Amino acid sequence: MKFLPKRLLLGLLTLLVLCASSLAGEFFIHDGDRVVFLGDSITEQRLYTTYIEAYTLTRYPNWRLWFRNVGWGGDTAWLRQRAHPNEGQLFAADESLQQKMVGNAVGRGLERDVLPLKPTVVTVDFGMNDHAYQAFREDIFKAYARSQTQIAKVLEGKGARVALLTPQPIEEKRADPDKDVKNESLRKFSDGLKEVAEKTGSTFVDQFDPYLAIMLRERQGNPTAIIGGGDAVHPGPPGHTLMAWAVLKGLGAPAMVSRADIDAGAQTVTTTEGCQVGHLKVADGVVSFDRTDEALPMPIDSKAEPALKLAPVLDELSRYELRLTGMPTGDYELTVDGDAAGKFAGEELGKGCNLTLRAGPISKQAQEVLRLVFEKNNIFFHRWREVQLFALPAWAQIPEVESKRSAELARLDGEIAELEAQIDSARKPKSRHFELKRVGQ
Numbered sequence: 001m002k003f004l005p006k007r008l009l010l011g012l013l014t015l016l017v018l019c020a021s022s023l024a025g026e027f028f029i030h031d032g033d034r035v036v037f038l039g040d041s042i043t044e045q046r047l048y049t050t051y052i053e054a055y056t057l058t059r060y061p062n063w064r065l066w067f068r069n070v071g072w073g074g075d076t077a078w079l080r081q082r083a084h085p086n087e088g089q090l091f092a093a094d095e096s097l098q099q100k101m102v103g104n105a106v107g108r109g110l111e112r113d114v115l116p117l118k119p120t121v122v123t124v125d126f127g128m129n130d131h132a133y134q135a136f137r138e139d140i141f142k143a144y145a146r147s148q149t150q151i152a153k154v155l156e157g158k159g160a161r162v163a164l165l166t167p168q169p170i171e172e173k174r175a176d177p178d179k180d181v182k183n184e185s186l187r188k189f190s191d192g193l194k195e196v197a198e199k200t201g202s203t204f205v206d207q208f209d210p211y212l213a214i215m216l217r218e219r220q221g222n223p224t225a226i227i228g229g230g231d232a233v234h235p236g237p238p239g240h241t242l243m244a245w246a247v248l249k250g251l252g253a254p255a256m257v258s259r260a261d262i263d264a265g266a267q268t269v270t271t272t273e274g275c276q277v278g279h280l281k282v283a284d285g286v287v288s289f290d291r292t293d294e295a296l297p298m299p300i301d302s303k304a305e306p307a308l309k310l311a312p313v314l315d316e317l318s319r320y321e322l323r324l325t326g327m328p329t330g331d332y333e334l335t336v337d338g339d340a341a342g343k344f345a346g347e348e349l350g351k352g353c354n355l356t357l358r359a360g361p362i363s364k365q366a367q368e369v370l371r372l373v374f375e376k377n378n379i380f381f382h383r384w385r386e387v388q389l390f391a392l393p394a395w396a397q398i399p400e401v402e403s404k405r406s407a408e409l410a411r412l413d414g415e416i417a418e419l420e421a422q423i424d425s426a427r428k429p430k431s432r433h434f435e436l437k438r439v440g441q
Contacts, residue, residue: 028163028203028251029056029121031063036070036117036160038151039125042167042233043071046377047240048247049123051301053377054370055248055317058296059257061427066420069377070113070384077126077147078102079109091139098146106150113384119160123205123247124151127167127189128233136185145192152200162202163251166190168211168243171232175223177215205250207243214242214310227310229303237304245313257320257356258293265326285438287324292431297356297363299370314356323352324436331439336360336432343439362432369427376419383412 029035035056037049046069053067075081078090083105090101114122130144131137152162167190169183177183190208197204218225226232228239235243258274264287269277280289298318300308307313324332327346334341334355341360344353357363387408392401 027253028161029065031060031065033120034066034068034118035121035123036068036114036119037123037125038114039071039123039165040075040129041071041073042128042235042243043069043125044073044381045071045234045240046374046381047235047237047301048243050370050373050377051241051244051304052123052248054366054373055244055253055298057373057423057427058298058366058369059254061295061429067373067377068117068119068380070117071125072113074129075126076130077124077144077151078105079147080105080129082109082113087143090143091137098143099150102143102146102150106147106154110151110154114155115158119155119158121163122155122160123163123165124148125165125167127186127193128170131182131185131189133170133182134185135181136188141189141192144189145196148193148196149200152196152202156200156202162200163205163247164193164197164200164202165205165247165250166193166208168207168228168235168239169215171215171226171228171235171239173224173226173232175219177219178212183212203251205247207246207250210246210311211239211242218310227306229306237301238307238310241301241304241307241313242311245307245311245317248317253317255316255319257295257297257318259319259321259323260291261323261325261352262287262289263326264324271323285328286435287327288433288435290431290433293320293362293429296366296369296427296429297359299363299366300357301370302367314354318356319354320356320359320362321352322349322355322434324349327436328438332436333439334358334360335435335437336362338433344436349436362429365426365430369423372419372423372426376416376423379412379415379419383409383416387412 037043043049049069057065072081078085080087085101085105090098093101126148127144130140132140148164152164155162167186169177169186170180171177172180174180186208190206194204215227218227228235228242230236230239256274259271260269260275260277261271262277262280263270264282267280267282269280274295275291275293278290297320327349329346332344332346332349334344336359339360342358387405
């Protein structure tokens with residue numbers, strides 16, 4: 001096991017590179033964007049995509065934003081599940097024929113499932129099924145690279161900004177997941193995807209290395225640990241939170257929500273960022289003030305909280321900060337709008353606290369946004385896959401049936417629109433009254 005320290009060092013360096021790569025630069029998603037998530041069953045799970053959507057909606061509550069997920073289980077970069085090309089012929093074809101086959105398959109799949117949505121941003125997450133769960137095959141990789149190139153070319157030709165995402169690694173129960181031939185194959189597919197992104201001018205996002213680095217670190221203590229909380233291929237909420245963290249960092253997502261520094265001794269608000277603080281009062285060991293934020297903290301799925309011990313998700317994506325100095329030593333209770341929000345040591349307050357998960361009604365407001373986004377995305381999935389694309393046998397294709405389909409699509413569109421209106425209302429920050437009182441007085 002002498003190689004472990006070296007692997008861990010490489011993993012840590014990867015994490016540092018990930019963090020440094022987005023310290024500067026603009027967030028990939030902009031005001032007015034129509035965002036589409038394209039991928040396989042991992043995208044179809046509607047977890048990492050919903051977390052990314054909820055982050056963006058709460059961080060930019062005044063932006064006009066629109067999101068749709070068109071992930072399809074079993075799909076590949078050549079859109080196997082949508083266009084059904086002959087894969088044996090695809091892998092064996094010469095460059096000219098392969099390009100023709102890829103162009104046809106990708107064109108048909110995007111024309112049906114993506115382009116009608118008029119996206120301005122598309123994230124593309126393929127590779128897991130593409131590598132066929134086996135040692136690296138050059139013939140499959142060539143089809144993968146050509147297909148990813150074609151996807152980027154078509155989408156960018158329609159005015160969309162494209163982010164090409166690597167898959168996360170496979171979590172087989174072994175102490176050395178980096179030596180798994182399937183992960184060695186995914187590593188090569190990920191390296192090749194970076195080259196595709198450079199050639200097409202797309203944005204490249206690496207989920208593979210950050211996720212693998214965490215796996216290697218955790219498996220020092222438990223060689224069979226499954227950090228994602230799901231199966232070997234499909235992570236549960238913790239793994240999808242790690243994926244969302246890696247993707248958002250790769251897209252330049254900012255960490256700061258808002259910050260308020262208060263010197264209670266001087267009865268002064270010393271620093272604010274992303275918020276306004278007023279009506280500060282200090283009396284009888286109680287500090288109270290009103291705080292109006294420009295954004296909400298990132299909502300964290302309660303089922304995903306184990307991920308917060310694995311990666312600096314809150315430090316790097318949701319810094320909702322309060323710093324209070326000039327108070328006597330001791331423990332303090334925080335209430336927000338009269339609701340208990342948490343207990344804090346005076347030293348902790350003096351250093352500054354990240355209140356993302358401990359801001360009472362503010363944290364609950366962000367959670368409500370997440371709940372509504374999940375509900376909206378589940379209805380859209382039903383609309384798209386089970387109504388719009390439901391295939392009737394030829395003998396049942398009559399005007400009356402199609403009329404009922406149109407009516408059902410209109411009804412579901414109405415439900416989605418209503419939920420989006422609720423989301424827009426729920427994500428607007430409110431003026432909140434904070435009160436910190438010393439415990440025992």
